[in-house]
Amino acid sequence: MSDQTRFTLDDVVSLAKRRGFVYPTSVIYGGLANSYDYGPLGTELLRNLRNLWWHEFITTRRDMIGLDTQILQHPETWVASGHVGSFSDPLVEDVVTHKRYRADHLIEAWLEKHSDKLSEPVAVENMQLPDMATFIAEHQVLSPDGNPVTEPKAFNLLFETSIGTVAGEKSVVYLRGETAQGIFTNFKNILDSTRVQLPFGVGNIGKSFRNEITTGQFVFRTLEFEQAEIEYFFNPAQTNWQQTLEDWKQAMWQFVTHTLGIKESNLRWRQHTDKERSHYSQDTYDLDYQFAFGWKELWGVAYRTDYDLKQHQEHSGQSLEYTDPHTGEKFIPHVIEPAVGVNRLFLMVLSDALWQDSERGRLVLRLSPRLAPYKAAVFPLLKNKPELVAAADEVYAKLAKKFAIVWDDRGNIGKRYLSQDEIGTPVCLTIDFQTLEDQTVTWRDRDTGEQVRVPIAELESRLTTMIE
């Protein structure tokens, strides 16, 4: 078993395209940079990720509730949150090709190659715009095409659009840059319409948009993406923030390693440095995953104090205070925010699951059965034997009521197995002549290739156990 094979991003992209997980968007028109569509299998995988997140963090917790907020919100939301003023990345342009890059990414690449040329270590996370400009000039940092680049300037990532007004004029609105602000702007609604008491958290999943500068890391960084964000509100006088942050770190780790089955050796925590952290945050950690292109942020968790609610209270003129039901004390709660991109989870699970089984000469997607687009494949041994097809039909119909199941009757059984292995189907069920006699099927395991006979009556409970 070659567990150690490291796949390149191209390997992942190629499987994703070939088997219908992800397609470049608008490909018949030549595509659109940083934009992808999800194919039939990718759609199922995304739904599973989303549902598992919702189940673990919302449905099964007494202290959590969910929301579903708009992409278009009142534009003042983004002024209050600071996005209009300072939601930007440092942009540079190759002076010859005019391709655009993030200055911090070019510096990072330079440091990886030339850090020996520096008298003392430099961390790009600690650099502000002027430091980047100085560094690029001093060390003559070039673009990937070997050309000089322009001086870095702040490039705002918010997508601006407009809506018509009654008078026929247009007014500016923004496509949301994150889902979190919808939670803050509904804080008063939640207090007024539910019986929640601190500490409690609110989760929100949905599309966000950022006019990202970087290209070329597949679905890691796209213009349109899906976020799953939580704001966990608490009274800082009663709840210890360090412990709450630690609890959230543990919950995130548990979700990634246990629920999604990701290898711990590909995960690490990185604490933000004082310079890197937003001014209002007291502590921030990134849960990084070792992607084919290096260790990158998968999921961030930050203690944001009462900054956001205070900002919205000030800009809206509405009280966003919470009243303690026992003491009558009024105050603005503090928050801890765990924020993840569903598409980054998607790229991580594909990358982590890909396995070249050199012993059997096959490519396997060893996805956790919870994540697999199909939980089982049903095959009639021969498609020209009506009695086998009818028996297989029955098994399919019974299981499809409860699970995502796929049917395949093309080619020989060996090829069908290989085809299912590549898309991560954990179990193949073959209906053969023995089935007609004793109501058993062949249950073939994706990872070990082992085959056992299982009564049809037991399939449902076995599959249920497999995905629990």
Ligand code: ATP
């Ligand atoms: P990065 O440093 O990678 O740009 P960020 O720190 O700006 O990310 P946050 O604003 O904290 O990201 O967003 C929370 C999460 O949303 C990130 O951890 C990531 O998983 C996801 N995310 C952010 N931007 C994108 C994007 N352009 N495409 C896909 N996912 C994204």
